[in-house]
Amino acid sequence: MAKEVILGIDIGGTNTTFALVDREGNIVFKDNIPTNQYADARLLVRRIKELIEKQPQNVKLTGVGIGAPNGNYYKGTIEFAPNLKWSGIIPLTNYFTEDFHIPAFLTNDANAAALGEMLFGNAKGMRDFIMVTLGTGLGSGIVVNGQVLYGHDGFAGELGHVIVEENGRQCGCGRKGCLETYASATGIKNTVVNLLGQTNEQSELRGFKFEDLSGKIIEQAASRGDKIALKAFGITGEYLGKALANVIAITSPEAIVLFGGLALAGDLIFKPTEYFMNKNILKIFEHKVRLIPSALPSNDAALLGAAALAWKELG
Amino acid sequence: MAKEVILGIDIGGTNTTFALVDREGNIVFKDNIPTNQYADARLLVRRIKELIEKQPQNVKLTGVGIGAPNGNYYKGTIEFAPNLKWSGIIPLTNYFTEDFHIPAFLTNDANAAALGEMLFGNAKGMRDFIMVTLGTGLGSGIVVNGQVLYGHDGFAGELGHVIVEENGRQCGCGRKGCLETYASATGIKNTVVNLLGQTNEQSELRGFKFEDLSGKIIEQAASRGDKIALKAFGITGEYLGKALANVIAITSPEAIVLFGGLALAGDLIFKPTEYFMNKNILKIFEHKVRLIPSALPSNDAALLGAAALAWKELG
Numbered sequence A, B: 001m002a003k004e005v006i007l008g009i010d011i012g013g014t015n016t017t018f019a020l021v022d023r024e025g026n027i028v029f030k031d032n033i034p035t036n037q038y039a040d041a042r043l044l045v046r047r048i049k050e051l052i053e054k055q056p057q058n059v060k061l062t063g064v065g066i067g068a069p070n071g072n073y074y075k076g077t078i079e080f081a082p083n084l085k086w087s088g089i090i091p092l093t094n095y096f097t098e099d100f101h102i103p104a105f106l107t108n109d110a111n112a113a114a115l116g117e118m119l120f121g122n123a124k125g126m127r128d129f130i131m132v133t134l135g136t137g138l139g140s141g142i143v144v145n146g147q148v149l150y151g152h153d154g155f156a157g158e159l160g161h162v163i164v165e166e167n168g169r170q171c172g173c174g175r176k177g178c179l180e181t182y183a184s185a186t187g188i189k190n191t192v193v194n195l196l197g198q199t200n201e202q203s204e205l206r207g208f209k210f211e212d213l214s215g216k217i218i219e220q221a222a223s224r225g226d227k228i229a230l231k232a233f234g235i236t237g238e239y240l241g242k243a244l245a246n247v248i249a250i251t252s253p254e255a256i257v258l259f260g261g262l263a264l265a266g267d268l269i270f271k272p273t274e275y276f277m278n279k280n281i282l283k284i285f286e287h288k289v290r291l292i293p294s295a296l297p298s299n300d301a302a303l304l305g306a307a308a309l310a311w312k313e314l315g
Helices: A041-053 A092-100 A109-120 A185-198 A215-223 A227-251 A261-265 A267-279 A298-314 B041-053 B092-100 B109-120 B185-198 B215-223 B227-251 B261-265 B267-280 B301-314
Strands: A003-011 A015-022 A027-034 A059-067 A077-079 A104-107 A129-134 A138-144 A255-259 A290-293 B003-011 B015-022 B027-034 B059-067 B077-079 B104-107 B129-134 B138-144 B255-259 B290-293
Touching: A003 A041, A003 A298, A015 A041, A015 A298, A027 A041, A027 A298, A041 A092, A059 A092, A059 A109, A059 A298, A077 A092, A092 A104, A104 A109, A104 A298, A109 A129, A109 A138, A109 A255, A109 A298, A129 A227, A129 A261, A185 A215, A185 A227, A185 A261, A215 A227, A215 A261, A215 A267, A227 A267, A227 B227, A255 A261, A255 A267, A261 A267, A267 A290, B003 B041, B003 B301, B015 B041, B015 B059, B015 B301, B027 B041, B027 B301, B041 B092, B059 B092, B059 B109, B059 B301, B077 B092, B092 B104, B104 B109, B104 B301, B109 B129, B109 B138, B109 B255, B109 B301, B129 B227, B129 B261, B185 B215, B185 B227, B185 B261, B215 B227, B215 B261, B215 B267, B227 B267, B255 B261, B255 B267, B261 B267, B267 B290
Parallel strands: A003 A059, A059 A104, A129 A255, A255 A290, B003 B059, B059 B104, B129 B255, B255 B290
Antiparallel strands: A003 A015, A015 A027, A129 A138, B003 B015, B015 B027, B129 B138
16 A cells, blocks of 8 residues: 655745655655745646656655745745745645645644654654744744644744843844844854953954854854853853743743754753753742753754644644 | 533632532522631532532532632642642542532633633633733733643643743742732732832822732822822833733734733723733734733632633533
8 A cells, every 4th residue: 555645845935845754754755946936836836746746656645734934824824924935925725735636734834843843853742842943033833732832813932032131132023132132043143242342252253254153153162162152152041041931931831842053052052041941940840841952853854844734634 | 401500619718619600600609618617628528518409599510610729720639729728739629529429620710710701701702812810919821722721730821920020029939020029919019119219209109008008009099190109000011011912922812801900900000001012012913912801700700710611621
C-alpha cells in the first residue's frame, strides 16, 4: 500500500520550500521554487503540483499544510504580508484544495513550528507548552490543552510584542519597548552596540561595522570570552527570562522551547534566560517549567511544522 | 417533570454559600453556613446535604459545582488555602460525590466567575475572553476557544501576578511589582496614600486613617471631583490598561470583562483602563477588543459561577 504523506509548504519572502512528509516526520521528497516569480499565488500552486506529480514516489497524498507569514488559520488566508509580492488577502488553502482535491490548512510560521515540535520534536506528548522562535524578530506559538492558542481572530501568541520596557526601543510594529526589540538577533545586535558606546571595555566586536554584526558573530565572540558579547547575552536572557516568567503566570506551560539562530548559542542564551525566568517566577510555578531547546532541524523546521499542522488536523 | 438544577457552592474563608441553580441561572434556593465551624470538610458537605434535603422543591439535582480559593480543577481539591481552617489537600469533589452520588466539579473563584459570565452574563456566546475580578487582589479567568485556560497544572490565569513594575510594591506572593499591588482595591488605596504624601493637593481623603480607606470611599471622593481620588483611578487604570494590552497580544480575546468592587466604579475605572489599553495595543488587535462590565449580580456571582462550571461540564 502506498505510504500516506502530507505536502508541507513553507512560504518565505524569497523561496517557497515544499516537501512530502510522512506521519513520523520523515521527508520523502523536498524541493523549492522562488516565491516572487509567481505574480499570482495560483500559478505557484500549479507549479508545485507539477513538480510533485513528476515524482515517482509510491505515496498517497492526504493533505496540505502551509506555514506562511501573516497566515490566518481560521480563514486559510495570507493577509497583507509585507514581504510577499501578493497584495491583499490570498485564499491560499482554497487554491490548494481546488488543484489537489484534498484538505489544506494554513497557519503562521511560529504556530507551525510549535506543531512541528509537538508532533516530531521535544514537545512530543506535551499538551501545554510555548514555542519561542528567536530569529530577526521573536515569534511564539502557544499550545494550550493540546491545541494552538489562536484567540478570537487567529492572531494570538504575539509574545514578541509584549511591551517589556516603557519608552524602550523602537519596534517595527510602531510601538516602543516590545520584547522582540531586545530578545532576538536584531535585539542582541542593538544591545552590543549600546554596550560598545557605554564603556571602554575591549571587545573584538569593535572591529565590525553595525551592518555586518550578527547573532552568530556575537555568539562566536562570547564563546571566546569577549566581555561585551557575554554581557549582551546576559541582558538578552534577562529580558527574555522575565517575560517568560510573566507569560507562565498566564498560561502555565509544562515547558518553553527555544528555537532559531539565537537558541543555537546554547548555554550562552539558556543560562541567563533560565536564571531570570526562575528568579521572577510565581511560587506556585517554581520547578515546574522546563526551558528546553528545539529538536527540529533548523533547515526543515518550517516544513515539518507545516506538515504537522495537516497531520494534526486530519487526526 | 422535576426541574434539573445544579448545587452551586462558593467556599469562602468566613461563609460557605450554596444554592440550587437552574440551566438559565435562576436561583431556586439559597442558604449559607459558617465555613470554619466545620473542622472537617466532610462535615460541611454533610450539613449542606441536610439543608438541601429539607427543601420541598420539586427539583432534580444533577451535579455539584464548587468555587474555592486555591481550587485545583484537575484534581477536584483545595490545596493549602491560607484562609481556610482545613489544612493540606482536601479532596472536596470526592466528598460531594460520595454523599450526593452525582458528579462534582471544582475550580478557583476567578475561573468560576468567568464561566458564570459565559453562561449567564455578558460573555454569552463568546469563545475567547478574559474575566478580571478586581477585589482585595486581582484574579483572572481566561477563556480560550470556549474552555477555561487551566494550563499544565491547573493554575494558569494569574494575571494579577504579572510583574508590571520592576522593584515595585511588595506583593503578598513574595515578589515585587505584581499587577494586583496596583490594580485592586488594595492597590488604589496604596496609590492614594502615595499621592497624599507626594503633593499638597487638597483632598477629602486626608481625613481618613489608612486602615479606614477603601475602594468605595475613594470612588465616592472621585465622584465628587476630589483630585487625588481621580488621579488614583487614573493611575490604577493606566497599570491595568497596559497589562491588558500585553495579555491581549498573548491570548487575543474578543472582550475583557471587569468584575468586582472597583469595576462598580464605572467610568472612573473603565475610562482610564480603556484609554491605556487602546494606546498600548498591538495594531492588529486595534478596535477588536471590548472592555465591558460584568452582568453578574455581585452577591451571587461566585455561586452562579460555581453552578456554571457544573452545567458546562455536564453539557
